[in-house]
Amino acid sequence: xxxxxxxxxxxxxxxxxxxxxxxxxxxxxxxxxxxxxxxxxxxxxxxxxxxxxxxxxxxxxxxxxxxxxxxxxxxxxxxxxxxxxxxxxxxxxxxxxxxxxxxxxxxxxxxxxxxxxxxxxxxxxxxxxxxxxxxxxxxxxxxxxxxxxxxxxxxxxxxxxxxxxxxxxxxxxxxxxxxxxxxxxxxxxxxxxxxxxxxxxxxxxxxxxxxxxxxxxxxxxxxxxxxxxxxxxxxxxxxxxxxxxxxxxxxxxxxxxxxxxxxxxxxxxxxxxxxxxxxxxxxxxxxxxxxxxxxxxxxxxxxxxxxxxxxxxxxxxxxxxxxxxxxxxxx
Amino acid sequence: xxxxxxxxxxxxxxxxxxxxxxxxxxxxxxxxxxxxxxxxxxxxxxxxxxxxxxxxxxxxxxxxxxxxxxxxxxxxxxxxxxxxxxxxxxxxxxxxxxxxxxxxxxxxxxxxxxxxxxxxxxxxxxxxxxxxxxxxxxxxxxxxxxxxxxxxxxxxxxxxxxxxxxxxxxxxxxxxxxxxxxxxxxxxxxxxxxxxxxxxxxxxxxxxxxxxxxxxxxxxxxxxxxxxxxxxxxxxxxxxxxxxxxxxxxxxxxxxxxxxxxxxxxxxxxxxxxxxxxxxxxxxxxxxxxxxxxxxxxxxxxxxxxxxxxxxxxxxxxxxxxxxxxxxxxxxxxxxxxxxxxxxxxxxxxxxxxxxxxxxxxxxxxxxxxxxxxxxxxxxxxxxxxxxxxxxxxxxxxxxxxxxxxxxxxxxxxxxxxxxxxxxxxxxxxxxxxxxxxxxxxxxxxxxxxxxxxxxxxxxxxxxxxxxxxxxxxxxxxxxxxxxxxxxxxxxxxxxxxxxxxxxxxxxxxxxxxxxxxxx
Numbered sequence: 001x002x003x004x005x006x007x008x009x010x011x012x013x014x015x016x017x018x019x020x021x022x023x024x025x026x027x028x029x030x031x032x033x034x035x036x037x038x039x040x041x042x043x044x045x046x047x048x049x050x051x052x053x054x055x056x057x058x059x060x061x062x063x064x065x066x067x068x069x070x071x072x073x074x075x076x077x078x079x080x081x082x083x084x085x086x087x088x089x090x091x092x093x094x095x096x097x098x099x100x101x102x103x104x105x106x107x108x109x110x111x112x113x114x115x116x117x118x119x120x121x122x123x124x125x126x127x128x129x130x131x132x133x134x135x136x137x138x139x140x141x142x143x144x145x146x147x148x149x150x151x152x153x154x155x156x157x158x159x160x161x162x163x164x165x166x167x168x169x170x171x172x173x174x175x176x177x178x179x180x181x182x183x184x185x186x187x188x189x190x191x192x193x194x195x196x197x198x199x200x201x202x203x204x205x206x207x208x209x210x211x212x213x214x215x216x217x218x219x220x221x222x223x224x225x226x227x228x229x230x231x232x233x234x235x236x237x238x239x240x241x242x243x244x245x246x247x248x249x250x251x252x253x254x255x256x257x258x259x260x261x262x263x264x265x266x267x268x269x270x271x272x273x274x275x276x277x278x279x280x281x282x283x284x285x286x287x288x289x290x291x292x293x294x295x296x297x298x299x300x301x302x303x304x305x306x307x308x309x310x311x312x313x314x315x316x317x318x319x320x321x322x323x324x325x326x327x328x329x330x331x
Numbered sequence: 332x333x334x335x336x337x338x339x340x341x342x343x344x345x346x347x348x349x350x351x352x353x354x355x356x357x358x359x360x361x362x363x364x365x366x367x368x369x370x371x372x373x374x375x376x377x378x379x380x381x382x383x384x385x386x387x388x389x390x391x392x393x394x395x396x397x398x399x400x401x402x403x404x405x406x407x408x409x410x411x412x413x414x415x416x417x418x419x420x421x422x423x424x425x426x427x428x429x430x431x432x433x434x435x436x437x438x439x440x441x442x443x444x445x446x447x448x449x450x451x452x453x454x455x456x457x458x459x460x461x462x463x464x465x466x467x468x469x470x471x472x473x474x475x476x477x478x479x480x481x482x483x484x485x486x487x488x489x490x491x492x493x494x495x496x497x498x499x500x501x502x503x504x505x506x507x508x509x510x511x512x513x514x515x516x517x518x519x520x521x522x523x524x525x526x527x528x529x530x531x532x533x534x535x536x537x538x539x540x541x542x543x544x545x546x547x548x549x550x551x552x553x554x555x556x557x558x559x560x561x562x563x564x565x566x567x568x569x570x571x572x573x574x575x576x577x578x579x580x581x582x583x584x585x586x587x588x589x590x591x592x593x594x595x596x597x598x599x600x601x602x603x604x605x606x607x608x609x610x611x612x613x614x615x616x617x618x619x620x621x622x623x624x625x626x627x628x629x630x631x632x633x634x635x636x637x638x639x640x641x642x643x644x645x646x647x648x649x650x651x652x653x654x655x656x657x658x659x660x661x662x663x664x665x666x667x668x669x670x671x672x673x674x675x676x677x678x679x680x681x682x683x684x685x686x687x688x689x690x691x692x693x694x695x696x697x698x699x700x701x702x703x704x705x706x707x708x709x710x711x712x713x714x715x716x717x718x719x720x721x722x723x724x725x726x727x728x729x730x731x732x733x734x735x736x737x738x739x740x741x742x743x744x745x746x747x748x749x750x751x752x753x754x755x756x757x758x759x760x761x762x763x764x765x766x767x768x769x770x771x772x773x774x775x776x777x778x779x780x781x782x783x784x785x786x787x788x789x790x791x792x793x794x795x796x797x798x799x800x801x802x803x804x805x806x807x808x809x810x811x812x813x814x815x816x817x818x819x820x821x822x823x824x825x826x827x828x829x830x831x832x833x834x835x836x837x838x839x840x841x842x843x844x845x846x847x848x849x850x851x
Contacts, residue, residue, distance in 0.1 A: 200709055201705075201710065202701055202702070205710060208694075209694075209698060212687035212688060213683075213686065213687045215683060216678075216683075216684050216685055217687070217698070218646070219666050219684055219685075220666070220670075220698040220752065221665075221671075221699050221701075221702075222667075222701075223665070276689075280688075
């Protein structure tokens with residue numbers, strides 16, 4: 001009898017351990033990485049290291065916020081990188097005066113940024129419209145813009161590289177407020193806002209209900225189509241902002257390069273962060289932590305002299321691990 | 332031909348005492364089925380009676396726990412549907428499982444292509460396909476892709492494919508559900524031809540008339556058991572329905588439900604539907620519900636009950652007919668329209684259309700109420716808590732708290748949460764589709780009591796149930812549907828098992844003739 005009982009407790013303990021891991025896997029991994037670096041990486045504890053890592057991760061997280069919402073509805077958005085390119089192409093067209101001439105430079109920059117982000121949002125809304133109106137699978141519908149989006153950006157700039165040196169604009173990628181890079185502040189603000197929306201708002205509830213059981217959501221009176229359109233629109237808006245950050249950092253806009261491969265980085269961050277890829281359960285802070293983990297792994301390997309290609313392998317392994325942990329958590 | 336040697340009297344197929352449980356829940360209990368050579372054998376039963384499990388065991392989709400199958404004189408065990416097909420058992424499903432983009436020839440010959448010198452011999456394959464289709468008097472271009480042809484022709488292709496595989500037994504699972512009347516007649520002709528050439532058919536259908544038109548014998552299933560096998564000629568429709576529902580025509584059980592002794596007054600008409608039409612599943616349905624009234628919607632599977640309810644709720648599109656709510660014309664486009672007009676709808680499929688498994692009890696319960704619980708887009712958590720706790724107490728929902736995930740609850744408690752989802756919005760009309768399906772007896776009685784009390788307080792209820800006693804004891808009026816038409820209306824003392832079953836089986840012979848003139 002006692003033996004049986006003890007076996008049972010053991011099993012229970014083991015289960016608890018796995019449960020703990022699955023629930024907090026991302027945080028545990030992040031802490032482990034930081035501890036590893038504290039011991040092995042020279043000059044790890046410095047404001048500069050922090051800033052380097054945060055700036056590099058900011059665009060991924062900004063896009064990842066929108067991606068998290070999309071994935072929470074059970075969808076996916078492959079077009080985020082292309083929408084970054086579109087936004088990155090449109091803004092300079094306006095503030096450099098190529099398309100329209102606005103003499104007051106601050107106004108020109110403001111109009112350029114707003115129009116660029118709005119355009120990306122409109123393209124996102126178009127994704128949602130394709131998906132809801134024609135019932136096209138999200139992966140196919142967003143593939144349309146994934147392919148065409150970069151072409152749209154190219155055509156609108158006549159294929160020209162748009163270099164610039166414009167402090168009035170580049171604060172978004174190079175500036176600092178209170179010593180913190182501006183894009184990091186934008187990133188944190190978006191994460192906080194999205195996390196709050198998911199937790200507290202009607203919209204967040206509707207997103208999770210649709211991802212959890214779309215048919216039940218519809219029968220409960222949730223306007224499924226309009227919620228989905230807004231979610232894809234938000235993903236577009238986030239991509240638009242990220243596109244501006246990228247061109248500001250680069251001091252130029254190259255439609256071929258802005259946001260290249262971003263869809264995969266963002267999806268990876270969402271997956272590693274613990275959002276259920278089938279929808280219905282989502283964590284925006286998880287996405288932040290997920291992106292930080294991926295970034296920190298890369299940084300750790302590079303700082304310790306490992307090739308970047310190997311770092312990509314490790315990133316892939318991390319995603320597999322994250323998905324495996326999710327499955328464990330489900331059953 | 333081997334088939335010619337099998338005499339009419341010996342069984343081609345004999346399944347004896349087949350049992351099967353899924354995750355401990357029995358789906359089949361000692362079921363037996365015997366099909367003679369060159370016999371058309373009907374198989375009928377309600378949802379969950381075990382028909383599809385029995386067929387899946389025969390065709391190798393699932394394995395049996397116990398029991399014995401003899402096919403064509405030898406013990407039979409199919410490892411997969413392909414294996415069953417090789418051994419002479421082919422299945423034609425309601426959703427045709429062919430390759431739409433490939434030609435008719437390819438579909439017929441897929442998996443047994445003729446070869447010459449290692450290459451496909453298209454000439455002989457086209458010839459074979461053409462001659463197989465010609466057996467059904469269908470002359471078509473067999474080189475054209477399958478999707479160019481209508482459902483009926485595609486079904487013929489599926490049957491031709493079965494014959495091409497030298498099938499001795501063809502299983503047809505609701506083959507007529509997507510065919511029009513003329514196509515059904517063609518199918519019946521084909522079935523007769525199959526029979527003449529010595530092939531047996533198992534014919535699964537919910538439509539009684541079809542069984543009588545084409546079957547030699549019928550086996551009736553209920554609750555995982557095969558309760559009766561009879562010659563088609565010697566069983567009446569009403570006997571058939573009675574065995575399906577598990578009722579003895581003579582014996583009428585009373586007070587099997589918690590509906591008895593209802594008080595309260597019945598008020599004016601809330602819902603008035605006239606001649607609703609939405610394709611072939613709902614062709615001409617009229618019904619009405621009054622304040623404080625429980626209206627039962629009876630009928631066999633596929634009669635159009637759920638489909639009618641979905642029309643009223645705006646979940647599907649109404650093609651034709653008039654719908655009035657509180658004497659105002661009402662045309663819901665989406666469920667949200669119905670909800671805003673005070674209609675609630677609890678779906679028959681809790682898992683597929685009811686619960687959101689990863690959400691909490693509280694979130695599930697307030698899903699339809701959400702817009703009223705939010706101010707400036709923000710959920711009022713305090714108000715939500717008050718409402719949720721009220722309903723947890725009122726309906727006696729057993730859970731660890733409002734925050735518990737609904738998937739962790741028992742079926743009965745999930746159903747109560749879903750009921751609360753609609754009660755919380757204080758509806759004037761509540762549509763309940765199979766409100767007590769798949770839950771334990773205690774929870775069943777509790778839910779029935781709640782519905783009764785709600786009606787006493789003035790709620791109008793439209794209740795669909797496949798459990799006859801629930802409809803009969805619970806309803807003030809009963810509408811009976813059959814093949815997408817309503818065939819009878821009963822009120823008060825007219826509501827008896829015999830009358831309702833007769834209407835379900837025969838149409839309007841024993842019930843009041845209704846059609847156009849339903850007036851509450």
